[in-house]
Amino acid sequence: xxxxxxxxxxxxxxxxxxxxxxxxxxxxxxxxxxxxxxxxxxxxxxxxxxxxxxxxxxxxxxxxxxxxxxxxxxxxxxxxxxxxxxxxxxxxxxxxxxxxxxxxxxxxxxxxxxxxxxxxxxxxxxxxxxxxxxxxxxxxxxxxxxxxxxxxxxxxxxxxxxxxxxxxxxxxxxxxxxxxxxxxxxxxxxxxxxxxxxxxxxxxxxxxxxxxxxxxxxxxxxxxxxxxxxxxxxxxxxxxxxxxxxxxxxx
Amino acid sequence: xxxxxxxxxxxxxxxxxxxxxxxxxxxxxxxxxxxxxxxxxxxxxxxxxxxxxxxxxxxxxxxxxxxxxxxxxxxxxxxxxxxxxxxxxxxxxxxxxxxxxxxxxxxxxxxxxxxxxxxxxxxxxxxxxxxxxxxxxxxxxxxxxxxxxxxxxxxxxxxxxxxxxxxxxxxxxxxxxxxxxxxxxxxxxxxxxxxxxxxxxxxxxxxxxxxxxxxxxxxxxxxxxxxxxxxxxxxxxxxxxxxxxxxxxxxxxxxxxxxxxxxxxxxxxxxxxxxxxxxxxxxxxxxxxxxxxxxxxxxxxxxxxxxxxxxxxxxxxxxxxxxxxxxxxxxxxxxxxxxxxxxxxxxxxxxxxxxxxxxxxxxxxxxxxxxxxxxxxxxxxxxxxxxxxxxxxxxxxxxxxxxxxxxxxxxxxxxxxxxxxxxxxxxxxxxxxxxxxxxxxxxxxxxxxxxxxxxxxxxxxxxxxxxxxxxxxxxxxxxxxxxxxxxxxxxxxxxxxxxxxxxxxxxxxxxxxxxxxxxxxxxxxxxxxxxxxxxxxxxxxxxxxxxxxxxxxxxxxxxxxxxxxxxxxxxxxxxxxxxxxxxxxxxxxxxxxxxxxxxxxxxxxxxxxxxxxxxxxxxxxxxxxxxxxxxxxxxxxxxxxxxxxxxxxxxxxxxxxxxxxxxxxxxxxxxxxxxxxxxx
Numbered sequence: 001x002x003x004x005x006x007x008x009x010x011x012x013x014x015x016x017x018x019x020x021x022x023x024x025x026x027x028x029x030x031x032x033x034x035x036x037x038x039x040x041x042x043x044x045x046x047x048x049x050x051x052x053x054x055x056x057x058x059x060x061x062x063x064x065x066x067x068x069x070x071x072x073x074x075x076x077x078x079x080x081x082x083x084x085x086x087x088x089x090x091x092x093x094x095x096x097x098x099x100x101x102x103x104x105x106x107x108x109x110x111x112x113x114x115x116x117x118x119x120x121x122x123x124x125x126x127x128x129x130x131x132x133x134x135x136x137x138x139x140x141x142x143x144x145x146x147x148x149x150x151x152x153x154x155x156x157x158x159x160x161x162x163x164x165x166x167x168x169x170x171x172x173x174x175x176x177x178x179x180x181x182x183x184x185x186x187x188x189x190x191x192x193x194x195x196x197x198x199x200x201x202x203x204x205x206x207x208x209x210x211x212x213x214x215x216x217x218x219x220x221x222x223x224x225x226x227x228x229x230x231x232x233x234x235x236x237x238x239x240x241x242x243x244x245x246x247x248x249x250x251x
Numbered sequence: 252x253x254x255x256x257x258x259x260x261x262x263x264x265x266x267x268x269x270x271x272x273x274x275x276x277x278x279x280x281x282x283x284x285x286x287x288x289x290x291x292x293x294x295x296x297x298x299x300x301x302x303x304x305x306x307x308x309x310x311x312x313x314x315x316x317x318x319x320x321x322x323x324x325x326x327x328x329x330x331x332x333x334x335x336x337x338x339x340x341x342x343x344x345x346x347x348x349x350x351x352x353x354x355x356x357x358x359x360x361x362x363x364x365x366x367x368x369x370x371x372x373x374x375x376x377x378x379x380x381x382x383x384x385x386x387x388x389x390x391x392x393x394x395x396x397x398x399x400x401x402x403x404x405x406x407x408x409x410x411x412x413x414x415x416x417x418x419x420x421x422x423x424x425x426x427x428x429x430x431x432x433x434x435x436x437x438x439x440x441x442x443x444x445x446x447x448x449x450x451x452x453x454x455x456x457x458x459x460x461x462x463x464x465x466x467x468x469x470x471x472x473x474x475x476x477x478x479x480x481x482x483x484x485x486x487x488x489x490x491x492x493x494x495x496x497x498x499x500x501x502x503x504x505x506x507x508x509x510x511x512x513x514x515x516x517x518x519x520x521x522x523x524x525x526x527x528x529x530x531x532x533x534x535x536x537x538x539x540x541x542x543x544x545x546x547x548x549x550x551x552x553x554x555x556x557x558x559x560x561x562x563x564x565x566x567x568x569x570x571x572x573x574x575x576x577x578x579x580x581x582x583x584x585x586x587x588x589x590x591x592x593x594x595x596x597x598x599x600x601x602x603x604x605x606x607x608x609x610x611x612x613x614x615x616x617x618x619x620x621x622x623x624x625x626x627x628x629x630x631x632x633x634x635x636x637x638x639x640x641x642x643x644x645x646x647x648x649x650x651x652x653x654x655x656x657x658x659x660x661x662x663x664x665x666x667x668x669x670x671x672x673x674x675x676x677x678x679x680x681x682x683x684x685x686x687x688x689x690x691x692x693x694x695x696x697x698x699x700x701x702x703x704x705x706x707x708x709x710x711x712x713x714x715x716x717x718x719x720x721x722x723x724x725x726x727x728x729x730x731x732x733x734x735x736x737x738x739x740x741x742x743x744x745x746x747x748x749x750x751x752x753x754x755x756x757x758x759x760x761x762x763x764x765x766x767x768x769x770x771x772x773x774x775x776x777x778x779x780x781x782x783x784x785x786x787x788x789x790x791x792x793x794x795x796x797x798x799x800x801x802x803x804x805x806x807x808x809x810x811x812x813x814x815x816x817x818x819x820x821x822x823x824x825x826x827x828x829x830x831x832x833x834x835x836x837x838x839x840x841x842x843x844x845x846x847x848x849x850x851x852x853x854x855x856x857x858x859x860x861x862x863x864x865x866x867x868x869x870x871x872x873x874x875x876x877x878x879x880x881x882x883x884x885x886x887x888x889x890x891x892x893x894x895x896x897x898x899x900x901x902x903x904x905x906x907x908x909x910x911x912x913x914x915x916x917x918x919x920x921x922x923x924x925x926x927x928x929x930x931x
Binding site for chain 1: 357361362402418420857866
């Protein structure tokens with residue numbers, strides 16, 4: 001009798017209790033609103049970036065400009081109604097994370113960067129006609145130090161170092177006889193050590209036998225400011241900066 | 252059943268030796284519970300994982316030497332910090348782990364404070380004393396809150412730093428929005444040091460509104476302020492048609508006439524004026540330094556000190572506009588707008604040009620019937636209910652006190668006191684953001700209106716609010732950094748009256764009061780020469796050709812100009828500058844200065860001395876600096892620019908006395924336009 005009772009409990013009741021529990025469990029998680037089903041009405045064969053790549057933002061914040069990608073067909077004409085999904089590393093979120101391209105074949109999403117400073121490789125995927133096509137997009141998140149560096153760079157450096165002009169801030173780059181290196185110029189700046197960059201910022205161009213057009217900022221910027229500037233140039237360098245790392249004697 | 256039990260009892264305790272053995276085993280097991288619990292605890296698992304992580308690294312020996320097993324704790328009684336986060340976050344201070352991206356072992360990014368001196372929870376929130384991830388990071392129990400999302404991390408800085416730090420743009424922006432959007436008109440905020448947050452916006456008085464505009468415009472504006480001017484800070488109250496109509500009726504019916512704020516057409520409408528005269532006068536007067544206008548592409552062009560003028564012609568009555576341009580201080584004594592001293596002819600041109608900035612579709616379908624007494628009374632009732640008088644001066648309605656909840660400790664509002672909307676994340680930050688974005692979603696009786704803020708502005712505002720914690724009130728005094736208070740400096744006499752009339756403080760800062768659009772004038776009297784200042788006030792020619800915002804021309808009379816020049820040269824003198832400084836200007840010295848200018852310090856990268864060869868225009872053009880600045884100022888400036896104007900971008904080159912004297916001698920020879928230092 002006992003045995004039978006046990007059997008009944010284990011098999012039937014457990015099944016009846018477990019099933020609804022399993023069904024309820026995923027619903028318990030907050031914010032897990034299921035994405036509405038997106039029905040693609042068309043498919044493209046290529047995905048290209050329209051705007052919003054290579055942005056620089058603070059960690060954990062929404063990027064200033066939305067990310068816009070366009071789905072094209074073989075002829076390079078835009079495809080409306082194609083499904084586009086956005087994927088990113090942990091911590092990155094998209095709003096929305098999947099959508100159909102609009103009438104001009106474009107999909108627009110706002111990107112929230114993760115809480116860790118560094119480069120984020122995002123992936124946009126469209127199912128395509130035969131196989132999925134994807135496009136990789138790089139965005140950069142700045143931590144406290146790098147962002148302080150970017151603010152200082154805007155105030156003290158970019159008027160000369162950034163060739164881009166805007167009506168609000170006209171670039172002085174073209175007026176200089178010896179052209180300064182933009183902070184994104186990884187090919188040059190990556191080869192310079194932190195000590196080199198520190199001395200050129202603090203003591204001016206002649207410290208490294210370079211142009212005197214670069215003035216000395218050692219009495220204007222604090223050591224922490226200079227470190228922040230270097231951290232910023234390292235973060236936005238293109239190609240990316242690879243630190244030499246520490247070298248330890250092995251046994 | 253009984254049989255089973257009795258046979259089991261017999262099997263375990265039937266014989267005394269066996270019973271002893273069984274009890275011993277049970278005791279051993281009971282004793283093992285505590286160490287086993289620790290061994291299988293979450294943090295112990297992380298510590299084992301950490302040891303595995305560092306095992307194969309080059310610096311394993313030193314890392315292991317610094318590793319201490321067990322629960323770690325940062326205990327700072329004066330900050331009421333008990334943080335055990337470092338039990339699992341083992342690599343926070345390890346420079347060698349900079350390349351590790353695996354949590355919880357990442358190195359903490361560089362910040363200006365030591366982790367051991369402040370702990371973690373002060374900035375990150377969460378439960379410092381907890382030793383499981385769930386409790387430390389995600390606890391929602393009464394009196395506890397989950398850790399703060401990374402996007403609001405700057406709120407941590409704002410608990411002690413009331414000043415604007417260079418590294419916290421989001422917090423600074425949030426605080427600016429808090430005052431600029433007038434949040435503090437309704438919500439009182441007292442900072443930990445006892446000062447009150449003061450609004451910086453300038454909500455216009457509505458006491459004489461009928462002189463300025465029509466009831467139809469007020470109605471259309473109230474229905475949707477952003478439809479009139481996208482950049483306005485006036486929120487949308489989502490009023491019903493009847494409410495908007497009754498409120499506009501009340502405002503117009505109680506408006507009193509202000510003597511002199513409507514001009515009887517001074518000059519005849521000039522039929523023969525050049526159509527380009529309006530835009531060119533608008534440009535010459537640098538109206539766009541303060542006022543924005545939407546261009547064809549839909550972008551706002553211009554400053555944000557004054558209201559947007561895209562559809563100004565829809566709003567103002569022509570006679571009011573003419574009177575306003577003639578002297579804005581008659582209608583509004585505290586306006587940031589300068590009294591330009593336009594000629595009647597100029598006023599006609601400018602008023603005509605501004606009247607043309609209108610949109611024929613704006614408010615085209617609005618037809619308001621004359622309001623009866625009941626409707627006007629209803630309008631007043633709605634004005635009182637909505638708290639309009641908290642910002643605007645309105646005849647017959649008192650400014651309400653404590654109209655909305657005080658926000659002095661909003662950053663520590665207990666989650667238990669918050670009614671969350673369904674589907675909302677149960678965190679304070681998401682509540683604040685939702686409340687700013689859509690206040691009325693929390694109930695139709697909520698009075699808070701709909702502000703037009705972008706997502707990043709909302710996040711910034713939330714950051715500033717989250718900084719207002721109760722912890723910030725119990726911080727030790729030596730950690731508090733006070734905000735730079737705006738002084739209430741008011742220059743005296745006739746010159747003081749002129750400085751007020753010309754609204755110099757709207758752009759210039761003097762003795763700690765005023766805007767930051769134009770140079771600080773605190774020591775201007777030491778800096779400039781009399782003739783130059785007189786000429787400049789007559790006709791300001793720009794020193795920085797690349798700037799859009801420039802000093803406008805005020806058409807000052809000869810005597811006013813002299814009063815102002817005298818006042819600046821006498822009063823705004825720096826004690827650090829010795830006007831009697833003896834400088835030699837021998838030809839050798841000048842030549843030496845020129846060499847220093849062009850070779851050693853390469854000043855031509857930012858300044859122009861010779862318009863033919865030099866191209867740098869970051870700093871002011873120096874072609875006439877010898878007739879503009881005093882030698883004593885140039886010398887002192889070269890020695891240490893930041894001492895004279897803190898925050899100026901000119902680098903302090905640590906010039907020797909000789910170099911500074913030689914450069915001063917060279918710069919003082921630059922008196923002719925385009926000449927490269929005349930040799931003497």
